[in-house]
Amino acid sequence: MENSSFDTVFSLDLQKHIMSFFTLKSLAKCICVSKQWASLIRGEDFAKVYLTRSVDRPRLMFMVSRDRTQPPEPEMSWFHDVCENPSMETLFHSVYLKEKEEPLLSSGQQQLRISYVQPITCSALRPVQGLVCLHLDNQIVICNPGAKTFRKLPEVDGGNSEVCINCFLGYDKATDVFKVLCISLYDMSETPITTYQVCTIRSTAGEESWRPITCEYGHKPCDDGLFIDGVLYYKAERYSDKARVIMSFNVMSEEFSVIELSEQVSRGGHSWDLVNYNEEIALPAPVGYNTSGLQMWVRDQMGEWLLRSIPIPPWKQTVEDKPFYFVGNINRTNELVFTDSPSLGNQNLPYIVLLYDTNSGDLRRFKIEEVKGHYVETFVDHVDSTWLI
Template identity: 35%
Template sequence: MENVQNKRRAKAVIETSFEALPLEIQTEILSRLPLKTLMKCICTSKKWASLIRTKEFINLYMSRSTTKPRLFFTIYQYNITTSSKPSRNISEVLFQSVYHEEEPLLSSGQQQVLLSPDLGYEASSPVRGLICHRLNTEFMIFNPGTNKSQHLAEIPLPNKSAPLRFFFGYDELTDVYKVLCVAEVTKEEQHVFTIGTNEAAWRQITCEHQHSPTPTAQGLCKEGVLYYRARSSTGRGLVMMFNVRSEEFSVSELPEDMNIENGWDVSNCRDPRGWELVKYINGADRAVALVDDSQFSHEVVYEWNWNKVFHIWVRNEVAGTWSRIRIEIPFYKKTVDVPTLYFFRGTTRTGKLVFSMKHFLPKIDGKISIYVYYYDPETKDLRQYKIQGGEKGHCLRFYLDHVDTPMLI
């Protein structure tokens, strides 16, 4: 008799529908699903769709996603015309991401999205799983994990052909995303768009510091502050800071001996004298740093033991100053694939230094192969990993700590 009752209970449990489970258990199960599965759930049930799109569920999903950060790559394929005035029209952009700091490293959870944008297309650095796209004066927020997007209002500029740079940021305390547009050396044409508000319009704000973002400036968002490289009206190199919450600008003066120049080699898709903003973690210190890409050129002389030595400038947020730090990688030249150039791209959350390619990706078996190096300062271990990319590519942009988000799903 007891066995019969147990079988009946087991059958009842099996036949219990998902909807019959308590809401907190449904939420817990859904929050552990990959993005593609969540998209199927939204199409399957209106109730699930309503639950997945709530603020509470998004926050829960993001809290799990941030514990499994991704490496994110943007591969640009150009149509290059050889003439007296060469053009480099974008034909395709491949967004690709993989999990990192897992085994097998750089091969699990791979995602790919291919776009074919028009001339004038630009993309921001990813922020909490989202990217801001720009095509002339039109903008949209894009989720590469779901291939979904949200169009923003067109920015109202009196001079639509004026040089314009844009940056995408997020403030943790207010849980707000904003897009900042900065015109060329002017106080009057700074605009901000707040995502997810009822305004749905650009607002003009004022910056008291005359500056122009460098043509290659990629914003770096850290703890509610947007950092980007710029130059003053006198041509001096600067790092500008924009507080996403208060919408106030501030300037970080750079040391005289940093010798930052602003140059852009359009034909080679690179900044020959480029300084990149990266996140640098050293123990408990989490800072913004500047690295000079020229230190990774072929002309750099290695030490007699083939160690790689380079320097970065790290910002002290409390004092507002920059300090020069020497970094040495033992036997770098013996391990790294020479003559390909690998540039320092920042540190992982566990403090590992990451080096990646930047442009002119080589093909292996008809496919682009992306190589990444991880260096552990504690164990002195330098390891190479390969990621299979797309069919073709000329320029690579590389970002750490990308995450999955159910926003715009």
């Protein structure tokens, strides 16, 4: 066929379908082929097709804080200018989660390292729709870990020892935009001063800016939050009575509300992490050697807190005499994911992941040799995304 090409032989829909199987690294190369391919890959329609396929190929992401092991990556040059001779680094390591694969998580590995100098710390929010929000002192950055691309947001006022900055990332499906909620707290007086701001991030780079918003519920955030179906949730301490509550923030309407904890939940759940369990917020207890199962408080669609107990018969035969932590479930495989303690202490020790299949009753144990550090966080809801490519 004379003068035939990928563009002329295949329809636009078929081109999108074929490219949806490409890795992010391959798509980044395709962007350089032609303006037409770049427009297709960066288009809103292709982003939806790619994300839909990515959901069927879930990833497990580990965020590792450790001593720096290698020279800083060139992609982080925007941060190296203000961070000379970095001594620490945060590693993002993600892999496809395949059913019954041995060894676990051996395919599709992606890694990104961010170097920094203490006392600056690098914290990251749970991934949302394939993106991660990085918080480096008073610098907020939106990152696509798989593509190793970034978008810096305007600096937030404060970021010193007297001002505590908390950030939360959410996605508004109706308008196809991400939003970062930033709460700055000056807590050096009897009456804390709190400011609330929002920054909207669109697919095409623009002049992002922080917009002030109001919140009638005075509170202090206590964790990095959880995003479920258009709503951000995070644990907080209410100023008025020092009670522990869960705050919710509707990403589309930008309105706050308070979720009260029942007396039973309050008695035992202060130190429990906020987890996404079947698209509902849950407060699970650590699972120890003598517990032989998972217990957690789950808030149902009617707003009631229910205690769920999931026995795991082979637990004692599989784990060591130490606690494991429930970090979420994988709907596609009906598996519960448990991880080692986030604070490993010795960064030479391998990280342990447990997967419990609620259908078959199988409990699988894996050592993740690539993940070693002083502190490790695990996220089960990461996907590939073409945002920021």
